[in-house]
Structure formats: structure tokens, C-alpha cells
Amino acid sequence: MLDSNKLAPLTAAQKFIESYYPYCDGALLAGSVVRGEATKTSDLDIVIFDKTYQSSYRESLVEYDWRIEVFAHNLDSYLEFFESDYKRARPSLPRMVSEGIVLKDNGIIDSIKREAKELLNRGPEVWSIEVINTKRYFITDAVDDFIGCADNAEEIFIANTLAELVSEFVLRTNNRWIGTSKWIIRSLKEYDINFAERFVKAFGLYYKSGSKKEVINLVDETLKPYGGRLFDRFSVGKK
Template sequence: MLHSNRLAPEKVAKNFIYNYFPHCDGALLAGSVVRGEGTETSDLDIVIFDNATHSSYRESLIVSEWPIEIFVHNLHSYRDYFESDFKRARPSLPRMVSEGIILKDTGVIDAIKSEAKELLAKGPEVWSTETRTTKRYFI
């Protein structure tokens, strides 16, 4: 639970988008603060869709006393991450997108959220016996 004097997460996230990504196509606030699981050490996970971005990237910042982790994608690169997360059976980006609170939308977010929800509903691929054995070894 959050007990600090910091500004509200959604307000900080919206201001961040307004100031740093004013021309993006869409943005979502996700992660523990959205799920109601935030703590004093939680960061703000912000997924940004900006078609002017040539390649996806991730960056850590501190704004208004909040650590912020941004995940920046263009309108195509996120699909590679969706697929990679699906194959690893660790759907981090699809989960963030599906649960995310919309901070900005020029009309692209609903379709991307639908893709994420479909991927999550499908569940992970069935692993071969060899893959299960390997994964069990690393546990």
C-alpha cells in the first residue's frame, strides 16, 4: 500500500506523458500500482506507443519523486515482444497492456489491448518434454 506524500501515480504518469511524449500515439500506466499492490518502493510502469520511434527501448527515470520505468514501442515493435513473451511463457508486456490504465490514446489502444487479452487468453504453448525438463532444472 502507498503511504507517501508523493503525487498520485496516475497524475504523475499523465504529466510525464504530457511533458516527455506529447506526440505519442498512446500510453498506459501498468504494474503494481494499477493492480493495487504498490508499495513505497514501487515504480510506475508506463508503456508508450509512438510510431515516430524507430526501435523499442526501455528506460528508468525519476520524476516527481517516483521511479519510472518506460517501455517505448512503435505501432509494430510491440508485437515482437508479445510473441517473445508468449514463447517464454512470461507475458510481461501483454499483461501490462491488458491491465493498463489509459493515459493517452489517439485511437490505437483498444486494438493493442485486444491483442494482449487474446494472447493471454490463449495461454502458453505446451512445452515439449525436453523443454519441461530443462525448465525444471533451472528452478
């Protein structure tokens, strides 16, 4: 829930642009306040486009009682970020641009938004068989460590790694974007709400009770269509 004593997000963002970036070519308000998911700790994510900037930059400020994150670009630098986000399969900037509410536009925003939406709709690069097998190997290594570990402190961090590896594997083998932190579960929900609920249930049960069974079953069912766990005869770089 937002703080009722603050300026409304859109009002604060517009005032911020007028004060700090009055000569920019375009600006967008993005993030949780745009998606209707804002909490009392949410900030304002603002994307700036200005043809006079020599390079992109990021800056954090506090204004109008809001924490504000600025992502500033010239009319070329954002394309480098689009490409980088595409290659890592985490479309942070394209998502912000696509969903962003226009704060200012000198006639450039429509084309940039179109580029962002086309990238998002295209999805990430398809994994090769070699990449899938490498990911199977690392998941196998992690789940074996998880099964055999008797140290609770170590086990927690192995489980964390396993959750990230499994979520990445499920999403990428289904040509879906991935994320980090809260975007892991958001990405899973966008892909398959039932799988996301099972994923949360399995790891939640482990964290609450120490029971590993559901996590192990989830891992094995995830890997099964691709040949299951992989260790024997796996190699990288052998010539």
C-alpha cells in the same frame, strides 16, 4: 503503502506524459500501482506507443518523486515483444498492456489491448513429451544434489534452483504462464492457491530449519504423474 507526500500515481503519470511524450500515439500506466499492490518502493511502469520511433527502447527516470520505467514502442515493435514473451512463457508486456490504465489514446489502444488479452487467454505453448522428460531429468539432478549435499552454503543455492525448476514444471505442464522473482509465487497462486501455500511452506521450512523432507516430498509428488524422477536411460542428442 504509498508515500502520502507524493503525487497520486495516475496524476504523476499523466503529468509525465504531458511533459515528456506529448506527441505519442498512446500511453498506458501499468504495474503494481494499477493492481492495487503498490508499496513505498514501487515505481510507475509506463508503456508508450509512437509510430515515429524507429525501434523500441526502455528508459528509467525519476520525476515527481517517482521512479519511472518507460517501455517505448512503435506500432510494430510491441508485436515482437509479444511473440518473445509468448515463447518464453513470461508475458511481461502483454500483461502490462492488458491491465494498463489509458493515459493517452489516438485510437490505437483498443486493438493493442485486444491482442494482449487474446495472447494471455491462449496461454503458453504446450510442452512436448521430450521437453517434459528433459525437465524431469534436471529436477531429478537438482533434488539428488539437494539430498546428498552436506554443505549448507551450497545447499541454499541448490534449493533456490529446485524452487525455480519445480514452479516452472508445475505451471507449464498445466498450461500456465511462469514468472521470475515475485512473479513465481504470484503465478503459482493464480494457478492453485493451495499448491502455492504448500510450496511456500515446504521451502520456508527448509530455509528456517534445514529440514529437507517437505521439499523432497513436494518434488516427488509433482513428478509422479509424469513418471517420477528420471535418470536411467535419459539422453539428449543421441543419434
